[in-house]
Amino acid sequence: MLREVTLKPLADKSARMKIPRQDMPEQDPLERITNFREVPFGYTEELAMKEATRCLQCKDPQCVAGCPVNINIPWFVRLVAEGKFIEAAWKIRETNLLPAVCGRVCRQEDQCEKFCIRGKKGKAVAIGALERFVADYEREKGDVPIPEIPAWTGKKVAVVGSGPAGLTAAGDLVKRGHRVTIFEALHVPGGVLMYGIPEFRLPKKIVKAEIEYLKRMGVEFEFNAVIGKLFTVDDLFAEGYDAVFIGTGAGLPIFMNIPGENLVGVYSSNEYLTRVNLMRAYRFPEYDTPVLRGRKVIVVGGGNTALDASRTARRLCYEDVTVVYRRSREEMPARREEIKHAEEEGVKFLFLTAPTRYLGDREGRLVRAELVRMELSGPDESGRRRPLPAAGSEFQIDADIVIVAVGNLINPIIPLSSPDIRVNRCGNIIVEPSTEKTSKKGVFAGGDIVRGGATVILAMGDGRRAAYNIHEYLTDNKG
Amino acid sequence: MFEIVEKVRLAHSVALFRLKAPAIASKRKAGQFIMLRLNEYGERIPLTIVDSDPEQGTITLISQEMGKTTSMLGALDKGASILDVVGPLGKPTHVENFGTAVCIGGGIGTAPVYPITAALKNAGNKVLSVIGARTKGLLILEDEMRKVSDELFVTTDDGSYKHHGFVTQILQNLIEEQTKINVVFAIGPLSMMRAVCNLTRQHGLPTIVSLNPIMVDGTGMCGSCRVTVGGKNMFACVDGPEFNGHEVDFDELIRRNRSYFKEEKMAMEELTYHEGPRCYER
């Protein structure tokens, strides 16, 4: 697929070592809290080439091992350094179906960039920003050619859920000549990429473009199709599908079961983000779905979801937004970049603090939250220190919106309707890790439904592995 | 796209729609609902599947014009299409031969109670039904309910038709007459369901209600529809919509359903400002 490229000799190493890491230009914080446009503008061609030149082209590149899908990083970065952006995009597409998405939402600081040799003394190569640049360049130049699709194998595969796991599985399966239909419960594809991650971090037109690409490859979509309700997994087999991949994510919000949690103004992060992102409540009344605006907002949690909710609220509320997290700053699972962006935008943080109850007015609307200070115990089995409430340290603060972002469980619709698919104690589907096979013949699963809340790139890795094994299953299986 | 193949105006502000939705029609059971979205800008709203015809591949919905979305739906005619319809959602009604069942529908609640009544009758129950409305013009499904009931009582709050009073008074009479009742199904405004439950609780009559909290996805993903039942948090879209009425915290649900009172008014004003319910296409 890749056009022949001749690489130029590398520039002098010491000169390359002198180039500092290039930051992406961004929208000014005061400006951006008034809109939902993406925060970083992305590299210009010059900045991208300059950043790419920093790469030392290691013989044994550690970054590649740090990437869950093992993108050939030095290779694509070198192509960028030479201005061969389209070729670089193709190099990435060999292993990553959603580069524009991953370039934006991957935890590069814990993956590829963590292992970059330049990070040892100084700053790692900005691999994520380069990946993003390349994918955007390709999309904006239009004309993304689709790979050759082999003749139909005669096999049909049903993919349930159109999050990153399902999309990747579908893409890899059509590339192998199978017919694929994705069944999606919502009215749009993309899963968390569409309903969870906000526009200012992942513009929806980018997700749509990636999905258009899959459609051009021949993947079919059926929306408004809740598997387990409209059709069961067995119905899909009866309809003539030869294998099923389940990538339905972890979509059941957890509440903390503390008093006042059902007051008007208390949201799960899923509800808040779905109203705003999927239903576009930030453009109410142009769009019909409302969301409460609020004066003072509290977000409970410390992950990406909490940060996304807080930054969304910052753009919608009238006064202030405070993230309340029961551990310390160092233990926040959110990405560093998100924490930095949130702080710049004026989001406040209360660490080592947790809510104990919410108080409402006579009409049942939230007016205040009672919080308690936490103390950290010694490290437990998992090595993390456990936060315990400090007796008598309760205090109250005003709030008319609380967004609970303390995690998700597994939606039980599919397991309930297909009891022969085995699940663990928490409701996650059990799979053979190397093949993504479930306990039901011909059924594979991956992504958050298997792992619990994980990441986009891990879900994609699962989708890819499942596609490979579904292909093996379909071509071995003579029955 | 889901085509409207039939529309009948049942009462002022209440209309029946038959939609082409073959897959849903062949799967749905009594007690289940769909969520619909009229257009790209639309809200997702839940409506009960009142009936279905698997052969013709249609489902029947009955909608009362309450606010923006239902008013826009009410303005659609035969031949128009609805962008998204997803279902069947929620748990089906638990139907068995209980003995004698009383089915109560208040206002638009008669629409969701109708399929349950039919299913109970089918399962061999003796069915006593009570339907009520504010006034005669708002009464719906009287003939349909009569067909699937052993006895039908009709009330209007203003006395413009049949019994003058509330559905609870008929239930009270039945209880006082020592009618043998094994189970009560009650669907209608929250205040009506609360009143029914207060009454049946005193007499130890098992009572099932169908709740109508505000929903977004209808698949258990958001928690907007959470209700307190027996002190526990339940998601009405997946754990319900039917629950043991004696355990439901109605007051909380009434308050939660007023969450967007201001926004709903604003949306409605915006709609009427554009000279009546706008065409669904913009």
Ligand SMILES: Cc1cc2nc3c(=O)[nH]c(=O)nc-3n(C[C@H](O)[C@H](O)[C@H](O)COP(=O)(O)OP(=O)(O)OC[C@H]3O[C@@H](n4cnc5c(N)ncnc54)[C@H](O)[C@@H]3O)c2cc1C
């Ligand atoms: C707010 C938020 C921010 C995040 N930020 C990041 C980040 O910055 N970086 C990162 O790597 N990860 C992030 N994550 C995590 C990441 O989004 C998930 O790990 C990933 O999306 C999981 O992919 P998936 O394909 O398994 O499932 P999902 O993306 O959850 O998609 C599942 C799809 O299946 C559909 N579905 C569910 N049930 C059914 C059914 N019964 N029938 C049919 N369809 C069904 C759903 O509607 C959904 O579209 C974030 C998550 C959230 C919620």
Ligand SMILES: Cc1cc2nc3c(=O)[nH]c(=O)nc-3n(C[C@H](O)[C@H](O)[C@H](O)COP(=O)(O)OP(=O)(O)OC[C@H]3O[C@@H](n4cnc5c(N)ncnc54)[C@H](O)[C@@H]3O)c2cc1C
């Ligand atoms: C399981 C279920 C079954 C239902 N079945 C029927 C039915 O068969 N016929 C019928 O006429 N109505 C039914 N309803 C109620 C119907 O969904 C609401 O009347 C409708 O959503 C109002 O939307 P609106 O935009 O026209 O009005 P709005 O102005 O938005 O609201 C008017 C009223 O409807 C409630 N409401 C608003 N948005 C929603 C929402 N997204 N979900 C639920 N309630 C909402 C509000 O609390 C308010 O009291 C049902 C509700 C549920 C939960």
Ligand code: SF4
């Ligand atoms: S996909 Fe993620 S981990 Fe892999 S190179 Fe890109 S940013 Fe790094």
Ligand code: FES
């Ligand atoms: S409507 Fe979202 S969980 Fe029930």
